[in-house]
Amino acid sequence: MPDPVPTAPRPRSNLWFESRYRKLQRGLPQTVFFCPKCKGDRRRKHDCPECKGFGKLTRESVQELIARRLVPAFGAKYGVFHGAGREDIDVLMLGRGRPFVFEVQGARNPDVDLEALRAEIVQRAAGQIELAPFVRVPRARVAYWKETHFDKVYRAEVACERMPTAAAIAAAAGFAGTVVQRTPQRVAHRRADLDRPRRLQVLALAPSGESTLELRVLCQHGTYVKEWISGDEGRTTPSLAGLLDVPSRCTVLDVEEIMTDDVPGPRLPAAPAEA
Secondary structure: OOOOOOOOOOOOEEEEEEEEEEEOOOOOOOOOOEOOOOOOOOOOHHHOOOOOOOOEOOOOOHHHHHHHHHHHHOOOOEEEEEEOOOOOOOOEEEEEEEEEEEEEEEEOOOOOOHHHHHHHHHHHHOOOEEEOOOEEOOOHHHHHHHHOOOOEEEEEEEEEOOOOOHHHHHHHHOOEEEEEEEOOHHHOOOOOOOEEEEEEEEEEEEEOOOOEEEEEEEEOOOOOHHHHHHOOOOOEEOOHHHHHOOOEEEEEEEEEEEOOOOOOOOOOOOOOOOO
16 A cells, blocks of 8 residues: 655734733733833743733733734734724723734734634623624734824713812713823833824713713824823823812723724814914
8 A cells, every 4th residue: 555645834924813802800011011121031031020020010912812812723823912092900991992913923824713712702701891793904013003094982981089079070071172192101111202292182071979070082193081080190281180170080981982984972172273
């Protein structure tokens, strides 16, 4: 009996899949949250006092929940997560979700049931994330989501030192304009110290407790909403705390919607043209 003819291995290729994620659990970062001290390095992490040898500061991330099933399903070597921006680790991503493209590098098995794979990822995530259906896209979609900016709607719970007056709440509820934000103190170690103008409109503001308010705000990409609420010790002007004339801080923040072209809802007016 003749020996079987060996089959050549399938060539590897790179594939790109677009979807949206909804993040339903606080404390879950978008991408791997490596330890800032050892950077997750295999040799350095074992004796790292910061992460106790784990190499990361969180067990999971949106990226890992997706990659853990998606990369091996395609017989691939690596995967790269390309998000259209990101939210803070303690912020939920609601609405239709945040767009992203997942790049599968070195795939040997391109014939995968995408819907079955999506369902498995969501099931294994156990309520931490939800995913829109995967769609295979060209590489150019990575640049599109990285370079195109959209308005966002946020919902926040605001704690005030005391309840503002009804007149102050009504005035702040009608705010629409430009705020100037100096690089916030919490990110100043990794961002250039600049003044950034950002357009913002309050959609709703009302008491929700003894000294708390519920806020909905529409703002330009890149707005630091937590700092707009508190004023960040004068680094953001005008701020909600300044408009209310009461020290205030954000206690809960959710991205309610990213206003991409296919999402109905309010939009900020176009910025005035420069002279």
